[in-house]
Amino acid sequence: MTDVPDTLVLKRHRDLEGIGNNGILVRRGVVAAIAALAVLGLLNVFGQRPVTARVSVPAATFSVYAPTAVRGGDFMEARFHITAKQELRKAQVLLDPGWAEGMSLNTVEPTPLGQASDDGRLSFDLGHIPKGKSFILFLQFQVNPTNLAWRRPQDVDLVDGGRVLAHVHRTITVYP
Amino acid sequence: MDLVARAVFVFAFMLLLTRVIGKRELGSLQPFDLILLIVLGDALQQGLTQDDYSLTGAVLVVGTIAVLQILVSWLSYRFPRTRPIFEGEPLIIVEDGKPIERNLKRERLTVEEIAEAARLEQIAHLADVQWAILETSGQISFIPKK
Numbered sequence: 001m002t003d004v005p006d007t008l009v010l011k012r013h014r015d016l017e018g019i020g021n022n023g024i025l026v027r028r029g030v031v032a033a034i035a036a037l038a039v040l041g042l043l044n045v046f047g048q049r050p051v052t053a054r055v056s057v058p059a060a061t062f063s064v065y066a067p068t069a070v071r072g073g074d075f076m077e078a079r080f081h082i083t084a085k086q087e088l089r090k091a092q093v094l095l096d097p098g099w100a101e102g103m104s105l106n107t108v109e110p111t112p113l114g115q116a117s118d119d120g121r122l123s124f125d126l127g128h129i130p131k132g133k134s135f136i137l138f139l140q141f142q143v144n145p146t147n148l149a150w151r152r153p154q155d156v157d158l159v160d161g162g163r164v165l166a167h168v169h170r171t172i173t174v175y176p
Numbered sequence: 177m178d179l180v181a182r183a184v185f186v187f188a189f190m191l192l193l194t195r196v197i198g199k200r201e202l203g204s205l206q207p208f209d210l211i212l213l214i215v216l217g218d219a220l221q222q223g224l225t226q227d228d229y230s231l232t233g234a235v236l237v238v239g240t241i242a243v244l245q246i247l248v249s250w251l252s253y254r255f256p257r258t259r260p261i262f263e264g265e266p267l268i269i270v271e272d273g274k275p276i277e278r279n280l281k282r283e284r285l286t287v288e289e290i291a292e293a294a295r296l297e298q299i300a301h302l303a304d305v306q307w308a309i310l311e312t313s314g315q316i317s318f319i320p321k322k
Contacts, residue, residue, distance in 0.1 A: 003199060013267055027195075072226065
């Protein structure tokens, strides 16, 4: 029999004894896991495609269009669309602090009449919205790279003259 | 702290990736593989340092990766049982001029690829090869018949 090169063992390195199919199975498992991650990415699990949450009440229709999952460094937009079915004299949008936590708020369009804190929530005064008219408020954010969150509350209230007209419950997950 | 954690994660992920990609893919850098490598590096860098342009950040990331690389190298030296995990094992793919089909299939290698590698070593016929070994680096080494 011909000399086998040094440090090689025929049973192991040719016949794969002791290696068997385990290595292949592990390799396939890891590849499958990586492929599954890519599929989850396609399915918007890791963001940042926006989704709409809509509430309709006798006074107005209120919808929030924003991503529920984002990643560190992402730019994102939130759109708050109010259609008044009745006249709204002092419309306000109240946001949970989760909207600003670990986020840079780059733009608010149009500029609200006033901004304040309402018991820890972010308050934007929109003013008068006549019956049948719409008001769209845009907020543009960038997610801070160190921000991490799992289902952080981002509830939104539509308020008129201190009375809550509509409540939208939503959360945001921030992936690293 | 974030940067170091990111560097550890990226290092572990890259180690895992290089182990599952297969030896041959790593050993044979075709033009497309080279481009892929550059794209990969760019994608990783963004996840690693993001908007951190600081010298401190660069030192932290490079330092962490260097320490991890030394650690892996030390582990595989000090504990030989971990070597197959970190580096893989050589695989005999030709014996006495005959390709070993089972082992070729395992590494997704074709006889044509072995013949090409043999030609690069001035070996015209696989029949002249006593042993061909797919090394852990992905290179194929040939030992001709005497």
